[in-house]
Amino acid sequence: MSNENETRVGVNTRLAHMGNDPRAFFGFVNPPVVHASTVLFPDAETMASRQQKYTYGTRGTPTTDALADAVNALEGAAGTVIVPSGLAAVTVPLLGFLSAGDHVLIVDSVYHPTRHFADTMLVRLGVEVTYYDPMAGAGLSALMQPNTKVVLTEAPGSGTFEMQDIPAIVEVAHKGGAIVMMDNTWATPLFYRPLDHGVDVSIQAATKYPAGHSDVLLGTVSANAACWERLLDAHGTLGVCAAPDDVYQVLRGLRTMGVRLERHQASAFALARWLDGQAGVARVLHPGLESHPGHALWKRDFSGASGLFSIVLDGGGERQAHAFLNALRFFGLGYSWGGFESLAVHVSLKDRKVALAPKEGPVIRLQIGLEDVDDLKADLARGLAAAAAAS
Secondary structure, three states: OOHHHHOOOOHHHHHHHOOOOHHHHOOOOOOOOOOOOEOOOOOHHHHHHOOOOOOEHHHOOHHHHHHHHHHHHHHOOOEEEEEOOHHHHHHHHHHHHOOOOOEEEEEOOOOHHHHHHHHHHHHHOOOEEEEEOOOOHHHHHHHOOOOEEEEEEEOOOOOOOOOOOHHHHHHHHHHOOOEEEEEOOOOHHHHOOHHHHOOOEEEEOOOOOOOOOOOOOOEEEEEOHHHHHHHHHHHHHHOOOOOHHHHHHHHHHHHHHHHHHHHHHHHHHHHHHHHOOOOOEEEEEOOOOOOOOOHHHHHHHOOOOOOEEEEEEOOOOHHHHHHHHHOOOOOEEOOOOOOOOOEEEEOOOOOOOOOOOOOOOOEEEEEOOOOOHHHHHHHHHHHHHHHHHOO
């Protein structure tokens, strides 16, 4: 599908037709799953010059190209690399754009494994790490240093769903000579396109909504034209490449991501609004709700919301949180999200530096799956009753 046509059709039509060309593969609707390490050259001259499309499995195959092309179209990117996990989608660009002696600013509400990587690997490699308040916006200028090379954002924030003023942060970062990376897993490029807002590198855990079935690990990293070559070089240098079967599964998942997200969004809104004001709930942390402090930013920049949000229980601690979780029937107790099933987890916020944990009570993160809303509502009511009984 041409770029001109892509701008004229709906997102579900685009998802159904991007990343495949049946005419290139004998009319088959889906591209082949190419398992490859060695690629043969027709002669020594071509081998010496490497002048052919595919040269080795780590440098791409028709399968990885199909997914990368689809993600490029979704992100509006100059290029995309495919990596084996969402965490790798964070670590590869950080390693590619940071050197010893550099300074990186990371939002304090970041995904915990990202923080662990920064506090261990990056620090050991001589990178200075500073965590900033997700509400900083243009105030980030006070933390910029001459050696600040990267500003890492994530909106909404992991676990507590703080919104960030991304355009304001981009302006400050670029003025100081830093590039901006954003973990956009929550919204996906269907509801927010970071590169359109000045972000340089867009990160997705494709494990979540693109895959959609809780059975694949994958990450994508997309860059604008200015950063693409350096990202591609880092990817090739590190050798962090994804398996073709996993790539194919995510490409297949993209076909239904639009309709799945519609359901996730509608169900999550219905439950968030119901929970807002329920006995036993101090706060609902969902940026799509008018009561959320970051609602205006969400409404300004985002075109939708996914199925992930948190609630703050009204009092108690670990005992009440465990009672809530143990009473659930349809919500599984497990990490990750974006799949067809609902999940719940007690959020640990002990690692926060400036964006401190809510004081009212435990934070419970809810992934709203594709089940019927009334069944999930009854399940959450059971959880709230159990938490109250444990007080």
